[in-house]
Amino acid sequence: MAEDKVQLLGYWGSPFALRVKWALKLKGIQYEYLEEDLPNKSPMLLELNPVLKKVPVLVHNGKPLAESLVIIEYIDETWTHNPLMPKDPYDRAKARFWAKFADEKCVPATMSSFTKSGEEKEKAEKEARENFKTLESALEGKPFFGGEGIGFLDIAIGWLGIWARLVEEIAEVTLIADDYMPVLSKWFKDFLELPTIKEALPPRDKLLVHNKGFREMLMGGST
Amino acid sequence: MSKEKVVLLDCWVSPFCMRVKIALLEKGVEYENREEDLFGGKSELLLKSNPVYGKVPVLLHNAKAICESTIIVGYVDETWPSPPLLPPCAYGKAQARFWADFIDKKVFEAGTGIWRSKGEEQEVAKNEFIGSLKELEMALGEKAFFGGDSFGFVDIILIGAASWFYAYEKFGEFKIEDHCRRLSAWLKRCMKRESVAKVLPEPEKVYEFVIQLRKMHGIE
Numbered sequence: 001m002a003e004d005k006v007q008l009l010g011y012w013g014s015p016f017a018l019r020v021k022w023a024l025k026l027k028g029i030q031y032e033y034l035e036e037d038l039p040n041k042s043p044m045l046l047e048l049n050p051v052l053k054k055v056p057v058l059v060h061n062g063k064p065l066a067e068s069l070v071i072i073e074y075i076d077e078t079w080t081h082n083p084l085m086p087k088d089p090y091d092r093a094k095a096r097f098w099a100k101f102a103d104e105k106c107v108p109a110t111m112s113s114f115t116k117s118g119e120e121k122e123k124a125e126k127e128a129r130e131n132f133k134t135l136e137s138a139l140e141g142k143p144f145f146g147g148e149g150i151g152f153l154d155i156a157i158g159w160l161g162i163w164a165r166l167v168e169e170i171a172e173v174t175l176i177a178d179d180y181m182p183v184l185s186k187w188f189k190d191f192l193e194l195p196t197i198k199e200a201l202p203p204r205d206k207l208l209v210h211n212k213g214f215r216e217m218l219m220g221g222s223t
Numbered sequence: 224m225s226k227e228k229v230v231l232l233d234c235w236v237s238p239f240c241m242r243v244k245i246a247l248l249e250k251g252v253e254y255e256n257r258e259e260d261l262f263g264g265k266s267e268l269l270l271k272s273n274p275v276y277g278k279v280p281v282l283l284h285n286a287k288a289i290c291e292s293t294i295i296v297g298y299v300d301e302t303w304p305s306p307p308l309l310p311p312c313a314y315g316k317a318q319a320r321f322w323a324d325f326i327d328k329k330v331f332e333a334g335t336g337i338w339r340s341k342g343e344e345q346e347v348a349k350n351e352f353i354g355s356l357k358e359l360e361m362a363l364g365e366k367a368f369f370g371g372d373s374f375g376f377v378d379i380i381l382i383g384a385a386s387w388f389y390a391y392e393k394f395g396e397f398k399i400e401d402h403c404r405r406l407s408a409w410l411k412r413c414m415k416r417e418s419v420a421k422v423l424p425e426p427e428k429v430y431e432f433v434i435q436l437r438k439m440h441g442i443e
Contacts (some may be wrong), residue, residue: 051325051358063314070320077313089301093289100291101275134275 006031007059009045011038012202013210015159016068017056021200022155023072027079069099069156076152084152095145098138099156105131106160110175114167115218125173132164132176136184144187154191161188162201166211229254230283232269234261236432238331239292240280241422242383246296248418249374250303293323296379308376315370322362322369323380329355330384337395338433339440349395353402360406367412374416382413382423389426390433 008024008031010017024031036045036055048064049057058065058074065071076084086092109131112124135157139145145153164175178185191197231247233240233256247254259269259279272281272288282289282298289298300308309316333355336348359381363369369377388410392398400407413419 060314065314065317065321067321067324070317070324073320074313074317077316089298090284090287090289092301093294093298096294096297097289097291100294 004029005059005061007034008032009034009036009042009048009055009057009059011036011055013207014055015163016054018159018200018202019155020056020058020068020071020075022158022197023075023084025196025200026084026150026155027075027082029075029079069096069103072152072155084146084155086146086151094138095151095153095156098135098145098153101131102135102157102160106135106157106164110160110164110167113173113175114171114215117219121171121173125175128164128173128175129177129180132160132184133181136181139183139187144191150191150194150197155197158188158191158197161192162204162207163211166204166207169208170212170215228283228285231256232259232266232272232279232281232283233257234259234279235424236386236429237279238383238386240383241386242292242379243280243282243295243299244422245379245382245418246299246308248421249306249308249379250299252299252303292383293327293380296376300376306373308370308379310370310375318362319370319376322359322377325355325358326377326380326384330359330381334384334387334391337391338437339442341442345395349397352391352395353397353399356399356403356406360403363405363409365405368409374413378409378413382410382419385410385413386423386426386429387433390430393430394433394437 006024006029008017008020010021010033012035021033034044036042038055041053045055045057046053048059049055049066052066054066056066056068056071058071060074060078065074073085086095106128109124109128113121113128116124138153142148144150145157150158161176167173168175176185176188192201229247229252231240231243231254233244235258244256257266257268259266261279265277269279269281270277272283273279273290276290278290280290280292280295282295284298284302289295296308309319330352333348333352337345337352340348362377366372368374369381388399399410414423
């Protein structure tokens with residue numbers, strides 16, 4: 001069989017590129033990583049993802065794919081060893097549902113608690129906490145969302161364990177309240193300690209500085 | 224084998240519910256349709272089956288609840304594989320999922336902007352909406368349907384949304400066919416399909432509904 005050529009266009013600080021890296025690592029896929037110098041998007045990125053112009057983009061034998069969760073499912077369907085998605089259609093629907101919930105509910109509320117102030121900030125913080133609490137129920141008593149081992153949903157939402165904690169530190173809010181959601185809190189810790197997962201993490205101190213700057217920019221220079 | 228019990232919690236005007244109904248019809252799946260009165264008060268079954276969002280559509284299959292229309296269509300495709308809605312290869316599937324995601328994020332947001340706002344805000348929404356349709360038109364290319372020769376996943380995801388296009392055109396005072404000739408042709412092509420013709424309500428009825436919605440939101 002001809003050698004597969006896999007490239008990943010990413011950004012060191014992007015959690016969406018990170019979750020694709022995790023999928024590639026878990027499958028043991030050899031790939032070439034190309035760092036984008038955001039916001040100076042390369043002509044290659046603009047050519048490969050003309051619709052959304054965003055990272056990550058996976059290029060497999062010259063064919064580009066965009067949107068991290070779509071990419072992860074593609075990786076899982078193309079390299080079928082160590083399956084990430086469950087087999088049963090109902091379990092697959094549930095995994096997709098919770099990944100969407102995390103992206104569409106937990107993330108915006110977390111972002112709002114990060115960039116807003118006063119009453120709006122408090123409201124966003126509460127909403128984010130409740131959304132994380134709702135996510136906890138999806139574990140259904142298992143150690144990981146994938147069951148005994150990690151799967152699609154774990155890598156889809158595990159990054160929040162880093163980024164939400166950064167938001168907590170920088171914006172002085174509580175999102176993943178350990179006593180309110182001990183099971184989810186433990187899952188975040190266990191997931192991020194797994195060697196394959198931990199090895200791919202960007203340096204925390206660099207992320208902290210980067211996100212502090214990002215917050216200042218979004219809040220218009222005032223903290 | 225005992226008959227499978229398939230129930231859809233539905234609302235006639237919801238583009239999201241339309242997607243699921245079309246998918247079930249395309250697959251020849253028999254199901255019970257239960258209309259929710261979203262303004263009169265949501266049923267206990269709906270609130271119990273979709274505790275996270277409390278929204279339609281919800282597909283109940285042998286008492287298991289599946290929520291979120293694009294996810295439900297995927298579930299229907301995987302559970303009743305014939306005829307397939309997604310392409311057979313992983314790359315084709317990924318392309319379809321990308322465009323479904325694009326429709327869910329871009330088309331609805333801009334479309335909602337058209338009926339929910341006035342003046343400059345509405346103009347911006349209108350331009351974004353037309354822009355998103357142009358992107359979709361490019362993806363369609365010269366093909367009859369998004370998947371190629373057969374009506375499939377992306378067509379279903381978009382045609383549900385298209386039930387509100389007439390209302391957007393009326394509020395925004397524009398015609399899609401003036402901007403997207405090929406997509407307009409695709410719309411007409413889809414309307415000829417039995418499943419689509421059966422499921423999509425009369426455009427005037429949707430328009431009247433959106434007029435009521437606007438009033439409820441205190442616009443005009």
